[in-house]
Amino acid sequence: MHVYRVAEGLVLEQNGERRLVAGQDWDAWFAQDDLFTLSQTLFERAKVVDNISRILCPIGSQEIWACGVTYYRSRTARMEESKDAGGGTFYDRVYAAPRPELFMKCTAHRARGPGEAVVIRKDATWNVPEPELTLAVSATGKLNGYTIGNDMSSRDIEGENPLYLPQAKTYDGCAGLGPCVLLQADKPGDDTGIAVKIERDGATAFEGGTDLSQLKRGLEELVGWLTFASSFPVGAYLMTGTGVIPEDDFTLQAGDIVHITIDGIGTLSNPIAVSV
Numbered sequence: 001m002h003v004y005r006v007a008e009g010l011v012l013e014q015n016g017e018r019r020l021v022a023g024q025d026w027d028a029w030f031a032q033d034d035l036f037t038l039s040q041t042l043f044e045r046a047k048v049v050d051n052i053s054r055i056l057c058p059i060g061s062q063e064i065w066a067c068g069v070t071y072y073r074s075r076t077a078r079m080e081e082s083k084d085a086g087g088g089t090f091y092d093r094v095y096a097a098p099r100p101e102l103f104m105k106c107t108a109h110r111a112r113g114p115g116e117a118v119v120i121r122k123d124a125t126w127n128v129p130e131p132e133l134t135l136a137v138s139a140t141g142k143l144n145g146y147t148i149g150n151d152m153s154s155r156d157i158e159g160e161n162p163l164y165l166p167q168a169k170t171y172d173g174c175a176g177l178g179p180c181v182l183l184q185a186d187k188p189g190d191d192t193g194i195a196v197k198i199e200r201d202g203a204t205a206f207e208g209g210t211d212l213s214q215l216k217r218g219l220e221e222l223v224g225w226l227t228f229a230s231s232f233p234v235g236a237y238l239m240t241g242t243g244v245i246p247e248d249d250f251t252l253q254a255g256d257i258v259h260i261t262i263d264g265i266g267t268l269s270n271p272i273a274v275s276v
Contacts, residue, residue, distance in 0.1 A: 001013065001014045001036065001040070001043065001182070001183045001184070002014075002180040002181070002182055002183075002265075002266070003035075003039060003058070003145070003180055003181045003182075003183060004052065004055050004056075004058070004179065004180045005026055005055070005056045005057070005058045006020075006052055006053050006054070006056060007053055007054070007056065008020060008022050008023070008053065009021050009022045009023050009024040010024045010026070010029060010042070011049065011052045012039055012042060012043045012046060013180075014043055017048065018049050018050075019043055019046035019047060019048050019049060020046055020047050021042050021046045022047070024042075026058075026059075026060035027060040027061050027062075027234040027235075030060060030062060030136065030138075030144075030234060030235045031138060031139040031233070031234045031235045032139070033138045033139075033140055033142045033144070034142070034144070035136070035138070035144040035181075035183050036144070036145075036184065036185060039183055054115075055113065055114050055115075055178065055179050055180075056113050057108075057111055057112060057113025057114075057116070057177055058113070058147060058177060058178050058179075058180060058181050059108045059111055059113075059177060059237070060108065060234065061108055061234045062108060062232070062234055062235050062236050062237055063104065063106075063107055063108075063232065063236050063237070064104075064106050064107075064108075064111060064134075064149070064175055064236070064237045064238075064239065065102060065103065065104055065105055065226055065236060065237065065239070066102070066103055066105040066132070066149075066151050066169070066238070066239040066241070067100055067101060067102055067217070067222055067238065067239060067240050067241045068091075068094065068100075068102075068103065068241060069091050069094045069095045069100075069101055069241065070095075070100065070215055070217050070222075070240060070241030071210065071214050071216065071241055071242060071243035095216065099225065100217055100221075100222060100225055102225055103165065103166075103169065105151060105169060105170060105174070105175055105239060106170050106174055106175050109172075110170070110171065110172050110173065110174055110175060111175045111176070111177045112173055112175065112176050112177070112270060113176075113179070114178045114179040114268060114269060115269060115270070115271075116176075117173065117270060117271045117272065117273035118150060118152050118173050118174070118175070118258070118270045118271075118272060119171065119173030119174060119272075119273050119274065119275050120152065120154070120252050120254070120272060120273075120274055120275065121154050121157070121167075121171060121275050122275045122276075123157075124154035124156055124157050124168075125156050125251065126154065126155040126156035126159075126251050127152070127153070127154050127155070127251050127252040128152075128153055128155055128246055128250065128251065128252060129152060129153075129176075129196060129198070129252065129258045129260070130150065130151040130153055130242035130245065131148070131149075131150060131194050131195070131196040131242055131244050131260040131262075132148075132149040132150070132151050132194075132240055132241060132242050133146060133148070133149070133188065133194060133212065133215075133239075133240050133262060134146065134147045134148060134149035134177065134237050134238065134239045134240065135219060135222070135237065135238040135239075135240060136181050136235065136237060137223055137226065137227065137232065137235055137236045137237070137238055138235050139231075139232060139233055139235050141223060141224075141226075141227035141232075143187075143219060143220060143223050144183070144235075145181040145182055145183045145184075146182045146184075146188060146264075146265060147177060147178060147179075147180065147181050147265060148176075148177070148178060148179070148261075148262050148265055148266070148268040149175065149176065149177055149239040150175060150176030150177075150258060150260055150268065150270060151169070151174075151175060151239050151242065152169075152173075152174045152175060152176070153168055153169060154167070154168040154169075155168070172275065173273065173275070175239075176258070176268055176270040177237065177268070178268050179266050179267070179268055180265065182264055184264070187219060188264060189212070190211065190212050190213035191211055191212070191213065192211055192212045192262065192263045192264065193209055193210075193211050193261075193262070194210050194212070194243065194244065194260070194261075194262050194263075195207070195208070195209035195244075195260070195261045196209070196258065196259065196260050197258075197259045197261075198246075198256055198257070198258050198259075199256060199257040199259070200253065200255070200256050201255075206246045206250055208244045208246070209244060210243035210244050214243045215240060215241065215243070217240075219240065222238060222240060223238060252272050253272065254272055254273055254274045255271065255272060256271070256272040257269060257271050257272070258271075258272065
């Protein structure tokens with residue numbers, strides 16, 4: 001089942017049929033356990049709709065957190081970008097350590113939904129999108145569903161000094177999220193594909209892909225670390241890291257369009273803008 005956030009409430013989509021749950025508060029719905037079963041019940045009672053209004057970013061008051069260096073490609077890229085600052089070995093050690101890297105990506109007002117512009121910092125010169133399977137976590141720490149995340153990153157700022165990570169990662173428009181939350185009984189398989197394509201002036205400037213078999217850590221493991229000593233009264237999102245990073249000579253430009261596709265979820269598309 002796919003769940004979309006719209007101005008009128010929730011739209012539930014199953015087997016090609018869409019139904020509206022009018023007036024449903026997003027936070028109250030998201031925070032609950034076993035959203036798959038709950039939403040099946042809501043679907044049976046909801047009204048069929050032919051068309052839905054503009055799809056909103058699937059977030060209410062949730063925090064968005066992120067994991068770093070969970071794919072080998074990310075480990076390599078982080079070591080390359082930070083070696084001149086003396087931080088090259090940090091990421092290698094994180095990749096192999098029992099404890100993952102977790103960081104606060106952003107609060108809800110900094111996230112952008114389908115079709116909305118995500119942002120590159122005007123004080124950065126090397127900016128990339130990071131396509132990531134993103135986990136929907138309930139208020140009690142249960143893994144409930146999945147969406148697509150774009151963890152926008154300023155690689156030159158982070159590479160200058162690993163302590164600059166918050167500035168490289170967190171700012172207005174730093175995250176894309178959506179277009180929906182996928183609810184299913186089983187976890188995504190290792191063959192679940194993650195692909196990114198970047199359009200520039202009507203042509204493809206970059207494209208690449210990976211799959212979940214390349215993710216070093218388990219999904220439940222990552223959720224466990226997130227919720228180990230932190231509470232999330234209305235739930236949270238957790239980006240699980242990226243395995244697709246453009247080569248070092250690539251940087252995003254204003255007007256580019258980033259398309260991220262994850263099997264079973266759909267495609268999240270966002271244009272690129274520059275911070276004010």
